[in-house]
Amino acid sequence: MQQDAHDVEALYVGGEWVAPSSPQRIDVENPATEKVIGRVPAGQAADIDRAVAAAKAAFPQWSALSRSERADHLAALHAGLTARRDEMAATITAEMGAPAGLAASIQVGLPLRVLDSYVQMLRQEEEPRRVGNSLVVTEPVGVVGAITPWNYPLNQTMAKLAAALAAGCTVVHKPSEIAPLSAFLLARIAHDAGLPAGVYNVVSGDGPSAGEPLVRHDDVDMISFTGSTRAGRRVGALAADTVKRVALELGGKSANVILPDADLTAAVKVGVANCLLNAGQTCTAWTRMLVPADRQDEALEIAVAAAAKYVPGDPTDPKTRLGPLVSKAQRDRVLEYIELGVASGARLVLDGRQGVPPVGYYVGPTIFADVDPDSRIAQEEIFGPVLSVIPYRDEDEAVRIANGTPYGLAGAVWSSDVEHALAVARRLRTGQVDINGAPFNHLAPFGGYRRSGVGREFGEHGYLEFCQVKAIQLPPAFLEPGQTASAEG
Numbered sequence: 001m002q003q004d005a006h007d008v009e010a011l012y013v014g015g016e017w018v019a020p021s022s023p024q025r026i027d028v029e030n031p032a033t034e035k036v037i038g039r040v041p042a043g044q045a046a047d048i049d050r051a052v053a054a055a056k057a058a059f060p061q062w063s064a065l066s067r068s069e070r071a072d073h074l075a076a077l078h079a080g081l082t083a084r085r086d087e088m089a090a091t092i093t094a095e096m097g098a099p100a101g102l103a104a105s106i107q108v109g110l111p112l113r114v115l116d117s118y119v120q121m122l123r124q125e126e127e128p129r130r131v132g133n134s135l136v137v138t139e140p141v142g143v144v145g146a147i148t149p150w151n152y153p154l155n156q157t158m159a160k161l162a163a164a165l166a167a168g169c170t171v172v173h174k175p176s177e178i179a180p181l182s183a184f185l186l187a188r189i190a191h192d193a194g195l196p197a198g199v200y201n202v203v204s205g206d207g208p209s210a211g212e213p214l215v216r217h218d219d220v221d222m223i224s225f226t227g228s229t230r231a232g233r234r235v236g237a238l239a240a241d242t243v244k245r246v247a248l249e250l251g252g253k254s255a256n257v258i259l260p261d262a263d264l265t266a267a268v269k270v271g272v273a274n275c276l277l278n279a280g281q282t283c284t285a286w287t288r289m290l291v292p293a294d295r296q297d298e299a300l301e302i303a304v305a306a307a308a309k310y311v312p313g314d315p316t317d318p319k320t321r322l323g324p325l326v327s328k329a330q331r332d333r334v335l336e337y338i339e340l341g342v343a344s345g346a347r348l349v350l351d352g353r354q355g356v357p358p359v360g361y362y363v364g365p366t367i368f369a370d371v372d373p374d375s376r377i378a379q380e381e382i383f384g385p386v387l388s389v390i391p392y393r394d395e396d397e398a399v400r401i402a403n404g405t406p407y408g409l410a411g412a413v414w415s416s417d418v419e420h421a422l423a424v425a426r427r428l429r430t431g432q433v434d435i436n437g438a439p440f441n442h443l444a445p446f447g448g449y450r451r452s453g454v455g456r457e458f459g460e461h462g463y464l465e466f467c468q469v470k471a472i473q474l475p476p477a478f479l480e481p482g483q484t485a486s487a488e489g
Contacts, residue, residue, distance in 0.1 A: 006038030006094070008180075011047055011204065012187035014054035015197025021046040026177050026204065031097040031324040032315050032360045038095075040180045043205030045213035048172070051201040052219050055143045055170040058198025063140045063168035070166060071122035073195055078115045080193040081186070085112065088154060088185055096150050096179040097323040097361075098278060099315045106278075111158035114442050114458060118166040121463065133474050138467040140168030141245055142221030145214040147235070149227045150179035150326055151281040151383075156249075157183060159446070159457040160224045165199065167466035172201045172220070174211050176227075178326055180204045207231065215239050222246070222466065226283075228381075229407075229451045236454075247455030247465050249283070249447060251381040252409030255402035256286035257424060258299070259395065262414035262436075264291075268299050270437045271412070272306040272387065276365055279325055280334075280385035283452075284410035284432070288371075288378060290398050293391035300369050300389060304350050307365035310385070312356050324360040325384060331361035334384030341368050341377040341386070352385060373401045381407070395424065403429045408449030412437070431456075 006028070010017035020041035028038045041047075062070075081088065089103040098107050129136040146160040153175060164171050175183035187202045203210055215223050215238040222245040225235045232250040239246045256271040258264065274286045291299040315323035325331045335353065342348055352366035363384055371378050371388040378388050392398040402411060408430040415421035418435060425433040431448040434440075445461035447453055455465050 006181060008038065008040040008184050008204070011041055011043060011051070012184065012191070012200075012202040013047070013051045014057075014201065015191065015195075018050070020044070026180075026206070028095055028179070028181055029327065030094050031326050034328075034359060034361070038181055040177070040184065040204040042177075043174070043203040043210040045209070047203045047205070048174075048210055048213040048217060051172045051203050052143060052145075052214070052217050054198035054201055055172050056219050058196060059140075059143060059170045062165075062170055062196060062199050065168070067122040067126065070168065071119050073193070074115060074119045074122065074162065074165060076193040077190055077195060078112065078119060080189040081108075081112060081115070084185070084189055085109075088182060091182050091185055092153060092179070093315050093323075095181045096153065096326045097315050099320045099323045100318050101321075102278060102323075103315075107152060107154060110442060111155045114155070114158050115162045117443055117459065118162045118463070121460070122166055131471070133476075135472040135474060137470050137472065138167075138464065139470055141466050141468050142169060143219055144169045144171045144466060145217070145220045145223045146171050146173045147211055147214065147223065147225045147227065148173065148175050148183070150176035151278060151283070153179045153182045154186065156226045157186065159462065160226075161200065163457070163462040164224070164466045167463055169222075169466050170199050170201075172203065172214060174203055174205065174214055177204060177206050207234075211235075212238060216241065218242055220244060224455075224465070225249070232453065247457075248453040249455070249457060250409075250451060250453040251407055252283045252285070252448065252452050253288060253379065253381055253405045253407045254284055254286045254410040254412070254430065255288045255290055255428070256412040257290045257398050257402055257414070257428070258292070259398075259413065259415040259421065259424065260292045260295070261416045261420075263416065264295060264299060265302055266437065267414035268302040269306045272303050272365075274412070275387045276307065276310050276322060276385045279323055279363070281326060281330075281383050283381075286410070286412055287382065287387060288402075289387060289389045290392050290401055291389060293393055296369060296389060296391045300349055300367070303367055303387065303389065307350055307367060307387075310365050312362040312364050314357075322365065322385065324362045326361070328361055330383065331363060334363050334382055334386065337377055337380075337382045337384070337386060338363075338366055341371070341375070341388075344372060344375040344377065346371045346375065346377065346388070349389075373404055379405050399424065399427050403427075406451040409447075409452035410434075
């Protein structure tokens, strides 16, 4: 069954394009134009059953391949995605509004680097580990259900897919119904690259109709989910019935801690850029800027000047740095938070409700000052271009404020003394901390503390999430000279 890029008639299951069980379709809207640009199947439990069966059938052969053979398949997928990277970037811009430059460099460029990192990992021999008289080995967990969000649709998919396939797992992918087009393009690329049938399957649909049946499925060995903390709670509760492994990458409310001796101009400029990246629709965004109380006004002047460069506009224009929010619902949610901020007594220094295009789900850069650390705009994930500037009196108070939300995904520390910044970073209860604007490292573990999730993605730690660990006790004949086996019981 054939399909074009924006009108998807079929699901990708078992290496084939198959008719969905229901005639229902889900509209995909371009948030910059407010027009429907395509439709995808509204997958149901029967479609999930079929996809899981295909993944289960493919697992024995795929998991039995050597590391080198799996590396060859992932390298072919990498080559196919590289050849169609412009098409993929344009698709992501159309379905969720990422500016063209961002779509090319991060939305597609980063997943390519992640995929290549697993190719290189598989090219290296895995050394067996000995503990006493035991051989400790890793094995693939099995069939993985991957549920991905709309804000970085390809990147969050690749963080799961590349690691899971590298480990020897097979995957059933349920992309966000808001931005599913890139997933179907990836399926076509995987098909053309010769990925074996059933190794990667794509079923579109909403959470109740497709996501929940995937999480509940008896033959799914692991769920890897990225999304809101609210949805993550639901996933964890449903998965508990079958006692399957769960990895959750959830929300954040990250603090950018600017210490008194920091380069204030650099810290504020980079902090604003981080907060506004992807129109603020980034789980790791530094949405709380903590500044010494006596330098708040100076920081605000720098922040407003930096934010002025982010003019909301057409995401297909290479000059645009701030695109629309993904949907009307998300735009309205962000506008409600701006109203909450004003009602809480925070000082609105830059109002993103003004000067936006008349068509499209736009909110401009928004900056609040004198924000109460316990207010809702400082405690809850807004997922929009809204920055809360919070003054502090001393370092201990800054750390308390930084740690004073239910989240713990990311953060930043700025100081002229790197060792001092490192000491403060170690006090932050969060999964990642950038010091003085250090770049993102896709080989390092990515994940959060507390309500920001469970588990890690990227690099070796991401690979191990999709592995079981087995201990094989060896008899004396296999032990090295001088080594003895111990008995228990």
